[in-house]
């Protein structure tokens with residue numbers, strides 16, 4: 001009989017990431033009793049019946065996060081530990097699994113139970129092959145990808161046991177730095193992914209390049225729609241090739257075979273051709289739309305649910321006007 005622990009952390013202000021509630025939902029779907037453990041700022045007032053709280057655990061840091069997670073798992077006696085695949089958990093849990101002589105699997109997209117057997121599903125070979133696996137080693141840590149299931153409703157725990165953990169650390173957390181721009185435009189929890197392609201910096205029908213307007217239109221939309229921003233490889237590569245660039249785009253924004261595979265309900269690609277190595281990164285976008293001048297672009301060949309054949313400058317100008325109203 002598995003002893004299941006859902007291990008989550010809070011973020012700044014004691015807020016639970018959405019992925020934490022998704023992990024609770026995945027654990028409940030396995031059936032049987034689950035224990036919820038929380039560490040981080042305000043953990044004692046969160047959804048867990050066991051917690052590690054205090055200033056030292058408020059900030060993400062390997063040494064303190066690993067100490068908190070280890071104490072919580074040991075205290076619970078868990079054989080199966082489900083945690084959200086946030087950067088904070090992905091950094092500390094492999095170390096914790098090693099300390100406890102257990103095993104860890106990251107990037108799980110589903111967990112299932114058939115009788116006593118638990119299986120994990122994940123993608124291999126850059127999202128091309130889906131496989132299921134099981135392990136005998138215990139405790140088994142499973143990191144569940146954000147967006148893999150709907151979040152659960154969870155209320156603060158009726159009674160919380162707060163563990164005292166001593167975790168001296170030589171690392172000081174000084175704050176967050178966003179790459180280049182100072183503005184966070186990659187938002188994994190956003191409902192919409194807005195993708196910019198190289199067309200934004202190409203010569204337009206009037207024979208000129210309009211990079212400044214492109215930047216205003218893209219950022220204007222991303223800010224007012226609170227969407228996440230993605231890019232094609234061609235566009236982010238341009239900075240290295242000395243061409244006109246959109247300075248707020250980095251390789252972290254790149255979606256595709258050699259980029260990321262984000263998960264959002266909807267996606268809107270603009271000035272992007274929709275070639276296979278790019279579109280493979282759209283695998284987990286449920287509703288795919290694109291705006292392109294070319295009715296024969298890749299999106300028109302079964303890659304998008306809806307293709308608007310039109311000028312992205314005009315479309316986004318109008319969309320931003322409507323959003324501002």
Ligand SMILES: Cc1cc2nc3c(=O)[nH]c(=O)nc-3n(C[C@H](O)[C@H](O)[C@H](O)COP(=O)(O)OP(=O)(O)OC[C@H]3O[C@@H](n4cnc5c(N)ncnc54)[C@H](O)[C@@H]3O)c2cc1C
Pocket residue numbers: 196197198199200202204231232233234235254255256257258259260270271272273274275276277278281291292293294297310311312313
């Ligand atoms: C091994 C390998 C790995 C790769 N990995 C990736 C990857 O991870 N991610 C990735 O993105 N690519 C990847 N690529 C590159 C990929 O094949 C394409 O070259 C790239 O995605 C093209 O980018 P793009 O669509 O932005 O640019 P382009 O192909 O230049 O397309 C620009 C589009 O903009 C349109 N356009 C121009 N102006 C307007 C306007 N005003 N309104 C509307 N539409 C307009 C044009 O019609 C055109 O379709 C990879 C390639 C290889 C070989």
